[in-house]
Amino acid sequence: MTSGKLVRGKARALGVVVLVAMALVATVLGAKAQPYPSRSLTILVGYSAGGQADALARIIGKQLGENLKVSVVIENKTGANGMIAAQAAARSEPDGYTILLVTDAMVAIDPHLATSNHFDLSKAMEPVVNVMWSPLLLAAANNVPANSVAELVALGKQKTQNLSFGSPGSSTPHRLAGEMLQKYGGFTMTHIPYKGTSVAVNDLLGGQIPLLFGAPTAVEPLAMAGKIKVLGVTSEKRFPLLPDVPAISETFPEFKVISYTGFMLPKNTPKAVIATLNKEINQILATESMRTWLDKQRMVALGGTPDDFRRQIEVDYQARGELIRALGITAE
Known part of the structure; x- marks a missing residue:
């Protein structure tokens, strides 16, 4: 190959490299220029x-x-x-x-x-x-002989029945609320973790558990229908959207779980x-x-x-x- 052909070959190769590089740059810039969001x-x-x-x-x-x-x-x-x-x-x-x-x-x-x-x-x-x-609501089955947090604490201290509470899982604020309540109240309960609040609510209605901590939407309608009762709310003070429900902090001032x-x-x-x-x-x-x-x-x-x-x-x-x-x- 003559020197002239070699030079021209190198020039063509270099041109191809430059074109490829320019195309890549254009693609990258085009991708960066797309507004967010541009897809689902x-x-x-x-x-x-x-x-x-x-x-x-x-x-x-x-x-x-x-x-x-x-x-x-x-x-x-x-x-x-x-x-x-x-x-x-x-x-x-x-x-x-x-x-x-x-x-x-x-x-x-x-x-x-x-x-x-x-x-x-x-x-x-x-x-x-x-x-x-x-907040969360502390709910009780209708056959639990307690109508307030104070009465529940007294019931727990009597040890006349084994108390348990349901929650939608072990690593949840619902469980934390139950652990706090028994610690502050000086009595013991068994924690029953469920895979979701709805299953726990069904067991509360069926009498398999006496207590649970649940979201207001899961508990309030049943309480209004008289199927269960609500003993307290876990917010620092009474929850403005449920003003008639006593805060657990009214019994234990440091209690707060949201x-x-x-x-x-x-x-x-x-x-x-x-x-x-x-x-x-x-x-x-x-x-x-x-x-x-x-x-x-x-x-x-x-x-x-x-x-x-x-x-x-x-x-x-x-x-x-x-x-x-x-x-x-x-x-x-």
Whole structure:
């Protein structure tokens, strides 16, 4: 091959390399230039369809999809107190297209009680927004000879019957409330963990358990129908949406257990994406229709910044860890 042909061959090869490089750059720039979101979003829910967490994810997901003009898919990945969904979300691409619905149990209780499947969600995910908070209700079967927290404590101290309480799982605020009550009251109860509140409520109605801590939506309608009775609410003071229900703190001033739910994204998700979702969800929470729906569910809208949610998680992680250790609560 002559030197001229060699030079021309090298020039053509170099030109091909340059064109390929330019095409790659254009592809990357084009991908970066796409607005968020440009395709469907998925909200992972670690609890079964039809439950309170699932209902919240669906109503917010529907409005979020309408506002952003994309479809929003709700995917239920149940198991391990929501941690199956959490681990799946943490492994997803940090691009904002996989959103995790989280509860306080997942970020502030489970890390202290987890066994071999230890997974600290707050280290693997970024807070987006805290959506709502709600108290729990202490409910009793009608045949339990106690109509108040004080009478229940007296009954427990008499030891005339074995008391037990149901909850939707071991790593839940419901269980924490029961452990706190017996510690403050100076009596003992057996914890019966269920796979969801509805199963526990059925056993309460059927007489298999005498007590349970449950969400207001699961307990209040049955109490109003006279099928069970409510002894107290776990909020710091009487819950404004249930003003006739005494707060357990009226008997034990330090008693307070609330449940909250929010959204998180995988670590290293761009701040602009987090800011977009935070803004959109805050706007949804501010609408009258959303507030009305939350009221019916006995939930209180929160909202705020990602840093607000981060601080809430940090404070609760510390406080609940201290409480779990002080009460000697272990994984079941």
